[in-house]
Amino acid sequence: MYRFWTVFFALVPILGTALCVYAFYNHELLWFGESGSWWLPEDISTFGKDIDRIFNFLGWIVMITFIACNILLCWFMWKYADKPGDTRKATYSHGNHNLEVFWTSATAILLAVIAMSQLGIWMEIKFPSSSVDVPVFANVTARQFEWRITYPGPDGEFGTIDDFESNSDFVVPVGRKIKMMLRSQDVLHSFFLPNMRVKQDAVPGLAIPVWFEATKTGQYDLVCAELCGWGHYKMKGRLTVLSKEDYDRWQKSAIAESNRAGSDEEDEE
Amino acid sequence: MSPTPGTEAGHHDHGHDDHDHHELGFWRKYVFSEDHKTIGIQFLFTSLVFLGLGGLLALGVRWQLGWPWSRVPLIGKYVFPDTGGVMSPEFYTMLFTMHATVMIFFVIIPMLTGAFGNWIIPLQIGARDMAFPKLNMISYWFMWPAIICMLSSFFVEGGAAAAGWTSYPPLSVQSSAAPGSGMGQTLWLMAITFAGVSSMTGSVNYITTIVMMRTPGMKMFRMPLTVWALFITAILQAFALPVLTAAGFMQLMDRTVGSVFFTPVIDDAVGYVVNGKEILVGGGQPLLWQHLFWFYSHPAVYIMILPAMGITSDVLATFSRKPIFGYKPMIFAIASIAGLGFIVWGHHMFQSGMNPAVGMTMMVTTTFIALPSAVKVFNWLGTIWGGRIQYTTAMLNALGFVSLFLIGGLSGIFMASTPVDIYIHDTYFIVAHIHYVLFGGSIFGFFAAVYYWFPKMFGRMLDETWGKIHFVISFAAMNCTFFPMHILGTGGMPRRLADPFIYDYLEPLRGLNTFVSISAMVMGAAQIIFVINIVASVFWGKKAPDNPWNANTLEWCATPTPPGHGNFGPELPVVNHGPYEYAHPKADADFLPQTAPKF
Numbered sequence: 065m066y067r068f069w070t071v072f073f074a075l076v077p078i079l080g081t082a083l084c085v086y087a088f089y090n091h092e093l094l095w096f097g098e099s100g101s102w103w104l105p106e107d108i109s110t111f112g113k114d115i116d117r118i119f120n121f122l123g124w125i126v127m128i129t130f131i132a133c134n135i136l137l138c139w140f141m142w143k144y145a146d147k148p149g150d151t152r153k154a155t156y157s158h159g160n161h162n163l164e165v166f167w168t169s170a171t172a173i174l175l176a177v178i179a180m181s182q183l184g185i186w187m188e189i190k191f192p193s194s195s196v197d198v199p200v201f202a203n204v205t206a207r208q209f210e211w212r213i214t215y216p217g218p219d220g221e222f223g224t225i226d227d228f229e230s231n232s233d234f235v236v237p238v239g240r241k242i243k244m245m246l247r248s249q250d251v252l253h254s255f256f257l258p259n260m261r262v263k264q265d266a267v268p269g270l271a272i273p274v275w276f277e278a279t280k281t282g283q284y285d286l287v288c289a290e291l292c293g294w295g296h297y298k299m300k301g302r303l304t305v306l307s308k309e310d311y312d313r314w315q316k317s318a319i320a321e322s323n324r325a326g327s328d329e330e331d332e333e
Numbered sequence: 334m335s336p337t338p339g340t341e342a343g344h345h346d347h348g349h350d351d352h353d354h355h356e357l358g359f360w361r362k363y364v365f366s367e368d369h370k371t372i373g374i375q376f377l378f379t380s381l382v383f384l385g386l387g388g389l390l391a392l393g394v395r396w397q398l399g400w401p402w403s404r405v406p407l408i409g410k411y412v413f414p415d416t417g418g419v420m421s422p423e424f425y426t427m428l429f430t431m432h433a434t435v436m437i438f439f440v441i442i443p444m445l446t447g448a449f450g451n452w453i454i455p456l457q458i459g460a461r462d463m464a465f466p467k468l469n470m471i472s473y474w475f476m477w478p479a480i481i482c483m484l485s486s487f488f489v490e491g492g493a494a495a496a497g498w499t500s501y502p503p504l505s506v507q508s509s510a511a512p513g514s515g516m517g518q519t520l521w522l523m524a525i526t527f528a529g530v531s532s533m534t535g536s537v538n539y540i541t542t543i544v545m546m547r548t549p550g551m552k553m554f555r556m557p558l559t560v561w562a563l564f565i566t567a568i569l570q571a572f573a574l575p576v577l578t579a580a581g582f583m584q585l586m587d588r589t590v591g592s593v594f595f596t597p598v599i600d601d602a603v604g605y606v607v608n609g610k611e612i613l614v615g616g617g618q619p620l621l622w623q624h625l626f627w628f629y630s631h632p633a634v635y636i637m638i639l640p641a642m643g644i645t646s647d648v649l650a651t652f653s654r655k656p657i658f659g660y661k662p663m664i665f666a667i668a669s670i671a672g673l674g675f676i677v678w679g680h681h682m683f684q685s686g687m688n689p690a691v692g693m694t695m696m697v698t699t700t701f702i703a704l705p706s707a708v709k710v711f712n713w714l715g716t717i718w719g720g721r722i723q724y725t726t727a728m729l730n731a732l733g734f735v736s737l738f739l740i741g742g743l744s745g746i747f748m749a750s751t752p753v754d755i756y757i758h759d760t761y762f763i764v765a766h767i768h769y770v771l772f773g774g775s776i777f778g779f780f781a782a783v784y785y786w787f788p789k790m791f792g793r794m795l796d797e798t799w800g801k802i803h804f805v806i807s808f809a810a811m812n813c814t815f816f817p818m819h820i821l822g823t824g825g826m827p828r829r830l831a832d833p834f835i836y837d838y839l840e841p842l843r844g845l846n847t848f849v850s851i852s853a854m855v856m857g858a859a860q861i862i863f864v865i866n867i868v869a870s871v872f873w874g875k876k877a878p879d880n881p882w883n884a885n886t887l888e889w890c891a892t893p894t895p896p897g898h899g900n901f902g903p904e905l906p907v908v909n910h911g912p913y914e915y916a917h918p919k920a921d922a923d924f925l926p927q928t929a930p931k932f
Contacts, residue, residue, distance in 0.1 A: 072805065101824065102845070133714065134739070141722060146721045157658070164708070178750070186692070189752065205603045256827065263755050267620060289758070289760075289827045292504065294495070297835060
């Protein structure tokens with residue numbers, strides 16, 4: 065039976081690695097999958113490359129450790145099985161001090177490298193100091209179950225007459241550092257742009273600065289990633305990245321739209 | 334049967350001598366029992382029932398994710414008559430909230446620390462019972478108010494709690510925020526508090542018993558690693574749990590008497606309106622709850638895994654017929670996991686709005702908690718190296734633990750990394766990780782414990798063939814269920830969505846979700862084998878000898894099967910050897926009981 069058990073346990077690293085490799089490379093030919101990606105979605109941000117690089121770096125370390133440990137596990141399971149007719153006693157050993165010191169310090173060094181390798185990029189993305197000199201591009205306020213985005217308008221000041229709003233559609237120009245202030249009006253939400261590698265919880269009572277810079281135009285999903293009630297799943301927004309010219313055009317029409325809506329309201333009054 | 338006067342068990346005499354002339358009645362013997370073994374078995378069966386309930390809740394979650402908005406088979410037409418048998422999104426949020434709550438507070442903690450902690454500690458250290466038998470009984474019976482609160486919450490208006498098992502305010506505090514945030518959430522908080530009393534009384538008992546009541550010769554460094562793990566777990570509980578209890582009371586007060594611990598300062602820019610209801614008074618901070626909650630709940634993860642690590646060590650050594658590799662490094666590893674476990678809670682809050690500099694500090698400590706975990710894995714591999722491995726069901730489950738914990742430990746590195754966590758936080762990557770640790774780890778450790786100690790508990794052997802069938806299906810289905818979740822998370826699928834496919838970028842993951850759901854059902858079905866095996870073996874199993882595995886520790890070599898009241902004979906056993914002296918060159922047999930005479 066020991067052969068069966070060894071092979072059975074060996075299936076874990078073999079199939080696990082195969083699945084990861086397949087997911088990384090592939091995409092379209094599987095019986096239970098529609099076409100599309102099983103891996104990190106397309107990155108359209110400036111710092112996403114760094115995050116993906118750390119992800120892959122950790123992926124390699126983890127994969128090597130995973131396979132190495134499983135090789136040892138299966139090798140020992142095969143070699144040291146209690147086979148019929150075998151009368152030997154097991155090795156009487158309580159361990160090995162030098163070996164313990166070696167693998168403890170080797171692991172510690174590796175972990176220190178891992179920890180150090182990510183300090184810089186974290187500071188760049190999340191520390192408020194990294195976007196302190198950028199004017200606020202928009203206020204994003206989450207509420208059950210929608211995103212309200214307020215733009216300061218051409219004057220760049222909030223609370224003035226040319227402010228305008230859009231609902232669950234965040235429109236930004238490409239190639240510009242966008243800083244937004246994230247708030248919540250009711251419960252916790254989380255502002256998640258998978259393609260931008262951005263995630264930040266929105267906390268009522270706090271205004272949290274978030275920044276990113278899009279490198280590609282197009283439409284992408286804006287996801288709520290923190291449970292916010294029964295309608296959490298449908299708190300879907302959209303990120304629209306436009307070229308500089310298209311953005312200016314869109315801003316004009318949005319302001320016109322907003323003025324029209326405003327005057328309609330006045331008429332009603 | 335009667336304890337020797339003047340032994341450590343003297344305290345225990347009163348309850349015993351009073352009844353020396355007649356057997357204890359049914360109620361005192363089986364229901365309100367003060368015997369640690371009976372209490373352990375009570376915990377065991379209670380948590381097994383809840384394992385079934387928690388599993389069904391999980392299958393409900395998987396049904397919705399595998400086949401969103403389709404009619405729920407069998408029970409759909411009774412539970413959701415208005416929608417033609419399709420579950421509602423609020424029911425879905427309730428399902429995953431209660432799945433996690435049940436599994437954590439009513440299955441894993443009572444199963445490992447409650448059932449096995451109770452049953453094994455006195456037997457392995459050579460004590461006649463726990464230090465405080467009455468307190469021990471109270472510890473079990475405090476589970477019942479928790480159970481009543483928890484079960485009745487399913488039937489109150491709005492249904493059971495639906496704010497996630499983490500119960501983050503304001504969702505959990507403002508009753509208008511979600512359907513389950515009414516009475517259901519109040520009952521949830523009460524249930525957690527009662528379960529906390531149970532854990533607390535248990536942990537006080539374990540610490541005292543282990544420190545004070547070891548039999549002569551049972552030095553601290555002669556205790557089996559299971560006892561070490563349970564000892565350190567009890568210390569973790571004693572220090573972490575009060576924080577959760579305090580936080581629970583604060584949330585209860587926020588909900589009932591109008592305090593505002595977790596209700597924020599009103600933001601002038603946006604106001605504070607929950608579901609149309611304006612909140613006028615504030616001054617608290619929602620993040621405070623997260624800090625308090627995780628200050629308990631991160632150590633709680635170790636409360637759930639450390640006992641399983643101890644059990645695995647015992648089982649691996651016994652069935653490798655070889656001393657544990659690095660006994661002291663193993664203890665130091667457990668202790669440092671527990672110590673570091675207190676200063677890593679912020680890794681649950683990297684994206685929460687907490688100061689990112691705190692996140693950076695917590696990232697470093699979290700990365701380094703991988704160190705003792707790695708040391709443990711290396712030592713387990715060292716233990717089977719050079720052994721003479723017997724593939725019993727208990728051993729297979731322990732090896733399964735090592736294989737699965739390896740994956741759970743390694744995937745944790747991704748989450749510890751703050752930049753990567755920005756992307757994978759709150760995705761299925763996290764779900765994969767916790768299930769590898771808590772299902773692959775705790776539950777397989779629990780399986781190993783059941784297959785290993787069942788003969789001593791009930792005096793009958795479990796059926797090995799059915800045990801192996803159960804293991805093969807569980808292990809394969811477990812990997813098929815949870816390994817693909819790493820891919821789902823890498824693809825960006827957030828957790829807790831009633832219908833992830835509302836997002837276009839998640840459409841490619843639909844097929845994989847269906848596959849995961851089918852695997853989960855197979856895994857659930859396999860547990861029927863486990864339950865039948867247990868029930869059938871209790872009544873009709875082969876009679877177990879005193880030491881069926883030729884193990885060294887006291888419960889096997891110094892007690893009859895099953896052990897009677899008072900555990901040991903008239904004299905307490907005297908310990909002369911460490912717990913893992915297998916294959917000792919001076920011994921004739923390949924094992925050397927702890928009670929064997931000195932050489």
